[in-house]
Amino acid sequence: MxxxxxxxxxxxxxxxxxxxxxxxxxxxxxxxxxxxxxxxxxxxxxxxxxxxxxxxxxxxxxxxxxxxxxxxxxxxxxxxxxxxxxxxxxxxxxxxxxxxxxxxxxxxxxxxxxxxxxxxxxxxxxxxxxxxxxxxxxxxxxxxxxxxxxxxxxxxxxxxxxxxxxxxxxxxxxxxxxxxxxxxxxxxxxVVFLRRPGNQAQFSVQLAAQTALREPLRDVQRWITEHPDTDLSVEALAARAALSPRHFARAFRDETGVTPGRYVDRVRLEHARRLLEDTPDGVEEISRASGYGTPEAMRRAFLKAFGTAPAEYRRRFRPAAVD
Structure with missing residues (x-):
């Protein structure tokens, strides 16, 4: 060589x-x-x-x-x-x-x-x-x-x-x-990971999106991050903010720079990624905990975001892990 x-x-x-x-x-x-x-x-x-x-x-x-x-x-x-x-x-x-x-x-x-x-x-x-x-x-x-x-x-x-x-x-x-x-x-x-995929996002959802100006919307952002496995539809989130779905969707986008749906998708993806990296939990368990419901839904999200399936993503971080 x-x-x-x-x-x-x-x-x-x-x-x-x-x-x-x-x-x-x-x-x-x-x-x-x-x-x-x-x-x-x-x-x-x-x-x-x-x-x-x-x-x-x-x-x-x-x-x-x-x-x-x-x-x-x-x-x-x-x-x-x-x-x-x-x-x-x-x-x-x-x-x-x-x-x-x-x-x-x-x-x-x-x-x-x-x-x-x-x-x-x-x-x-x-x-x-x-x-x-x-x-x-x-x-x-x-x-x-x-x-x-x-x-x-x-x-x-x-x-x-x-x-x-x-x-x-x-x-x-x-x-x-x-x-x-x-x-x-x-x-x-x-003492670093081998290796973060090149197309992994540079920063977390909370850094990528702006923090909403109004307290009800900031509360919704925190709720999404802390409860990715719950009902995070626009209707459910709007109810938490005490706003109509239409008003909530428009206000959320204006104040954070992303739609509620896009924000939820990013939070769930980041939550699943961290569980794959940091825990021995299985893919099925992680898919439920992250709000995907099924391993197949999480697999589609990972393929779209990272170009790789969850199991392969985990092997890059935890070579000894077995799903």
């Missing part, structure tokens, strides 16, 4: 975990299977950089010399952070020139903005931190921004969402380069 060179780009204002999270994954893979990866870090001029948290990183080399006398890196990884908001034009120019030459191009969090600024995401699917997806779509209309997945693969380019999702993407790449057993070993060592 040929050794793959990984080049991590660093700059002032970089998010430290965007760098160190994936780096620890690849370094762990190299320790597990020596000769797999050659990992390098580089800043524009080779000088130390100060991260957004104040930590100083000392790179191995300068970007201008990183490729001198050597083959292009197999994987070029671009992290995010405050330094992506007004990037050094020289960094964008370097990425524009060298990004297309890497066999695999990866961004973490707002590193997608640097790739987009260099024109490397035009016509491609991509994601970034949920708080910046709308801005990326606005600033770079040629990019097909997907706000929900924790990472997106589009050919040779992979983009991940906020911060820790870079670890998920790195584990997926290690699994691709080596095998699942190595990636699982690394995930256990780092």
């Amino acid at each position: 040929p050794q793959r060179t990984l080049l991590f780009v660093v700059f002032d204002g970089v998010q430290s975990l965007d760098v160190t999270g994936p780096l620890e994954v690849f370094a762990g893979a190299e320790a597990h299977t020596p000769g797999t990866y050659r990992i390098r870090t580089a800043s524009l001029d080779g000088a130390p950089v100060r991260t957004s948290s104040g930590l100083t990183l000392v790179p191995d080399e300068a970007l201008t010399g990183a490729l001198t006398g050597a083959a292009d890196p197999h994987t070029l990884l671009v992290p995010g952070g405050e330094g992506t908001h007004a990037p050094d034009p020289r960094l964008v120019d370097w990425l524009r020139a060298h990004g297309p030459r890497a066999e695999r191009l990866v961004s973490v969090c707002t590193g997608a903005f640097l790739l987009a600024a260099a024109g490397l995401l035009d016509g491609r699917r991509a994601t970034t931190h949920w708080a910046y997806c709308e801005q990326l779509a606005h600033d770079r209309p040629a990019v097909r921004v997907e706000p929900e997945p924790i990472y997106v693969r589009d050919g040779r380019i992979a983009t991940s969402a906020g911060v820790t999702s870079g670890i998920d993407l790195a584990l997926a790449l290690v699994e691709e380069d080596l095998d699942r057993d190595v990636a699982l070993c690394l995930a256990r060592h780092l």
